[in-house]
Amino acid sequence: MTALPPLDGIRVIDLSRVLAGPYCTALLSDAGADVVKIESEHGEDSRHLGPFRDGESIYFNVLNRGKRSVALNLKNDGDREALLTLIETADVVVENFRPGVTKRLGIDYEAARARNPRIVYASISGFGQDGPMSGAAAYDLVVQALSGIMSITGSEESGPTRLGESFGDLVAGLFAAWGISTALLSARASGLGQHLDVAMFDSMLAMLPTAHSQLQSTGLTPPRVGNRHPVSTPFDTYKADDGLFVLAVASQSGFEKLAQTMNRVDLIADPRFADDTARTENEPALRKEIENWAAGKTVADVVDILGDAGLAGSEIWDVQQALTSAQAEYRGVVESFEHPVAGKISYVRQPVVFGDSRRPDVRRSPLLDEHHGEVLPGSR
Structure with missing residues (x-):
């Protein structure tokens, strides 16, 4: 008999914005989790980032597929209490505020744990929740530059080169999803959740096994070698x-x-x-x-x-050839939904095939505050 999706019954409160956090929670949603996205009354930042179609951000809608939206003002006592009450019913919280912001708002791990000791609370940031750079502003480009990945990407002629996607954010989101799944297993056994500190910088360093091996072997910083492999030829x-x-x-x-x-x-x-x-x-x-x-x-x-x-x-x-290839079609990794404003939007689902679990139904991205009454009945 086909089993339910792997994360069926898991509720995730998503306080995150833009890419690393939303990518993490999209992966969890793809695996069957109920993801409740908490946004400001003006909408999460990426609702206002292009590219757009009919005024709707394709970027936002791809990253927030399958989620429910609730708008709250977290500086308002009533809305903050509504969030903490919602956390009492949740298994996971994901946030990517700059370190210290959730504590000032009264919604940090300690506040969440006081309401729900089983909560798994993932904090994604550029450089971690503490340390010499914890307060530094971090975007993908900054993290790529500091991680060493740009120093080994490109050719001697091109100079240090950014990877073609925002891998600093994406890898952090991927490690956060892995950490959350692992911590949920621990919580099931112990009855206690924990705080996960996921840094984009740390995550990118973990992507350098070949370069790190070269450095240890030769004592020399690995050079840029273009498209070729630094060790194997041809x-x-x-x-x-x-x-x-x-x-x-x-x-x-x-x-x-x-x-x-x-x-x-x-x-x-x-x-x-x-x-x-x-x-x-x-x-x-x-x-x-x-x-x-x-x-x-x-x-x-x-x-x-x-x-x-x-x-x-x-x-x-190219990207279009890859997404429309017979291989991608056969694997079923590209799915789509109908958005009430933007029309058909396609996305690449999380790629792991769980052989004995059915795939969750395709669920579209939410309109702003679309599910307020459903998630917090009677709150307005």
């Missing part, structure tokens, strides 16, 4: 007649198979390419051999040849 973008393709070889057997596929078995015995370290040291020479082989072939031809040989290679898709 592992990069290469030119064919009509564009670029990617090729990823990370083993000796894979390199030997590539040489055979190229009809260049002589490369296997070439001391410049004897092992991964040698190939990386002689990367320009190996690149020349690969691109000479690919000359006269289209990207599609190259990808077919590599695929037939069991090698990892592909063309490079």
